[in-house]
Amino acid sequence: MQLYSIAQLTPRVVGRACSALLRNTLQVNQVRTATKKAAGSKTHMQDSKGRRLGPKKQNNERVKVGQILIRQRGTKFYPGENAGIGKDHTIFALEPGWVRYYLDPFHPKRKFIGVSLDRDTPLPTPHFEPRRRRFGCVELTDSWQASREEERMSRKEYIAFPEILSEKAKRDARRIAKADFYKKALPEFVELSGEELDIAAARMVSVEAMVRGGKSLEDARFYTSYNYGYDKSLEVQRGELSAASAESVKAQYTEIAEKLDAAVVLDCRFKLCKSLTEAETEATRNDILAQLKATEQTPLNAELKAHIASLIDNQVFDLSSRVKLRRRFLKPVASEPVGIVQDDKKTRAVIQRWNYKENKVEVIQRSQEAFGVN
């Protein structure tokens, strides 16, 4: 009965257990597993047939792609230039050419078999020389075949293609809409004729895209002009435009660009604004700050909040100063001295907050005005 459970353990554990038992000279119940050794077998006279190993191509012999150069057990030879190795260490040619058996100074203990692309070039190629490469591709001269091959898509591309097209269509539509928007908006800031307006709108679309992409306004303007000029010089290169007319077109563009840049800017939220001089900017900023400071003592309500927000969202402030101003003038809770606890229970508001210094929850009672709720 007891033997049974021991036999269920793995034989290795049982073996260890038994040896431990033997040493301890305690009574041992020997376990015998149900094994019977098989009859002995003849071990001599074993030999396999020849595996037909050995070199299949000699030095300087001409080979085609994929021809086997040597069959071997282990890497008696290593694959050199333009030769590959299989999982049974068979070396084969990767390019057509002439077989070379050679030594490489970087692996002094190895022998290599490679394929030279020329009859006379020895291997290995000197270490710092450019590699000798065969192009090996065949041009499709038949126009039908060529166009079919050009249109052929990989499976991945084929699956993605409709989406790519639709995305492109959407993007183009967005660009057109943007251009239309600028065509409508720009006359407010700058006087432009019909053709000039088209150019200006296109410029603004490009500038906005670049600014949104992370460039500064100056860089965006510069690269927009640069792209225009570059495209024009390419037109000249193609012969579609004469050099002289290209110059005049460029000059016209520069004129429009200067006019436009002097009139409009994009603020930090990419909103189209009138360009201000430094003095004007300073004056506006001071004016708004004064207005904001005037609101500081008045308790907030929804109307006032909207008014302050509209004041802050002005082109004269950049993103970080807008955040600072919001923190200062649009506090969710007014600073402590304003709206101290009132006895009137109807207008009282209670909040709980965590006191980090003392590690406990504080209950704060304030007037509702302090929260801008009325």
Added chain:
Amino acid sequence: MLGYRSFSTSSVSLKVGCAMVKPVHHRVKVIKKLLSPRFPELKLSPTDPRSPKFRPEITHQDRVQEHIHNTLRSDLMLINYIHGEKPAEGLKRRQWDFTSPYHINRPARPPKGEKVPTPTIMPQSWKNVPGIEKVVVHSFVANCTSDPKLNIGVSLQLQQITGVKPQSVYAKTNLPSFGLRKGVKMGAKVELTGRDASQFLSTLTELVLPRITTFEGISNRAGSRYGTVSFGLKPEDVLYFPEIYYNQDAWAKRFGMDITIHTTAQLDREARQLLSGLGLPFVGTEREPKLTR
């Protein structure tokens, strides 16, 4: 090469037949670990507190080391200074004379009359004043063959005394008559360096050795000839380590230990001089090594 199992047939054809390191064309050493975006914290140096390997080490004053540096070292240099002393050449391996081509790559012969070469002993100067290198505490428990649980107790005792994580020691030889098999865990050891070693030595000299009634001193004959001194403590002596003494109930079973003090001294004589300065007593006659200067 191990074949790997997979359902895909292409994986078999992708199996590489050989590995080849291609020679590069530049001299910039590329450390792949730094190029990989994985495990950024493992790229930090271990001295960087943001690295998981960082250990704040300098936390206490090391009185023993200070004593050695402030008091002992200059005395040791002056005691052992002999004017005009020449280096005592050690026995070196004998090279072949290459009269035969078969001498190439043949290992050199051992020194005459010895199996291993001996070091050259340089005269005392300000550059080779001895110091403590490390202390190895080693417990070999013969009963581990019959009771392998003892290994845990030994390790724990060493860890409690030294405060350093012990390593296991294994039987080196096969002695079936003692039930000893090669590779069986037979105890533990710790290697102490720096402050741990100093702490251990001062506990030993201040608390443990003075209370052992039978202890007269370390034998002047114990040593490795070249600057390493060792001695042993019996299980009953180990009791006096404060970690054991004040918690005797938990330590019903105690284990003896061998203590080996490695010094940078060139000879045992110098090592003993150094250790006597730390309060370790020595007894017996000292043998002077034969040196040919």
Added chain:
Amino acid sequence: MSLAKGVWSQFSRRSPSLGVSSKALKTALLSPDLPNGPVSFKKRSSKIQYQSPIGMEQVYPLAYEMMEKRSEQVYAKIDQITEEINSAEDGSDLKIKLLAKKDKLLADAEKFNPEVLYKVQFATNSLDVTQPVYRRALKEKWESYAKMLTMQRLETLNVIPDTLPTLEPEVDVKIRFAHNAIETYVEPGKILSSNVTSKPPVIEITEFEEVQHELYTVLIVNPDIPDIENDTFSTTLHWGLKDIPLSNVDNVIDPKKLLEDETRELISYLPPTPEKNAPTNRLAVWVFRQNGVPLEKVEVTREFFNIREFVEQNNLQAVGAHVFRSTWDRNVNRVRELYGLPKGRIFHRVRR
């Protein structure tokens, strides 16, 4: 209470860029503890919760004082060397050696200034490259990543033996295609769409030694143009620039710089327009230092360009490189039309 009392508090002879500009940060770095909590923490709660390591408050002033004193000693040495430099002959070996030594000492003197340490590690965008200590920091950063990455890519893409035999990199070369709305620095070896590469790139060359008005040559070559006659590949020169003056601060080759002087363009930009089913094209950007000698009467051919011969003839020193790749995509035809190039060949999908 500020700890700075010695050299590190004086900005009369030291550049103001060696200190942090933020007042709060300066207080945090130059006080034994953090009086207003860590400045780098945004949330007020984390500021309150944070505790400095025990004992730092006591040790830091001592450490600061010690390091500042050492810096003072180094500055004394620098004064001595400056005198030697003034008395040395212009252009002599001694003077060059002394100048290099002075640069090294200047970097050593500031390396463990906490303000500099902070800037080097946490405010890397605004480092003043005229200061040796920041140049050294930039160099260490480059060596720990970008240099190795570039060399690895040049090697694995076989740019190094195929175009020039080798490279001992001394400068950091970064490229971006700035004419696009969205631009990023190109990682070496990246395959770019032909739309992106349709106009010339902006190249940034970062020198780590002091450079005043050095001249540079930049070549973009493509060694993967099919040469069907010989059934091999040939090299094409896509862009060539020469005599570009750069310094540590002004280190960008962009259209603004090229429009200044049109003769700097050796050959105009040709975008990569690979052909269908031909192998991926590698475009190697090579940067050469001219060692002050302007290139005169240089003629180059776009096709079958031999870059090794060109470098040897003009005695150029290759100091940096970059590589990006280009393969056939649906935009290639448009780019070809834009540049008035003939339609690209189409090869059989299977290589024979």
Added chain:
Amino acid sequence: MLSNVRTSIIRQVDYLTSGTQLHFIRTKRKKAGSDKSEVRKLVTQLSVLSANRKQPKLLKFSNEDYVKHQVIQKSWNLYVRDKKAEEANILQKQYESIRAANEDLQSVSKELFSFANTREPSKRFPLELRVPTEYPPNQIWHHDYTPKVEKKK
């Protein structure tokens, strides 16, 4: 048949000895949970040894403190280096002076020179030399201390 209890003990012991040996002794059958005290003790001992629990928490530095730490670390390294150099310098000076003194002595008196340069056998520091300790004894100095004088036989 073995009870569940006993096999579980076997497994635990096997785990504790990390598979090197298995102790498997047939004893009287015991009630479940009766003799686990030794195993429990071993488990406790092992848990004390495990490094996992003693792994200290990763230090978290703010950027400012990280910079300060770097300054402290560097200055400490320099301090240690300077101290070592200073000690080496003192030793070197002592060495030079003893060498010069011996040179002089050699020219002045051969006898004294040879006496000065004979090695004393078993030269030791006196056992009274103590390492300064963290916690010195209440009585710091033995004012009435007289060294032992060996009696001549």
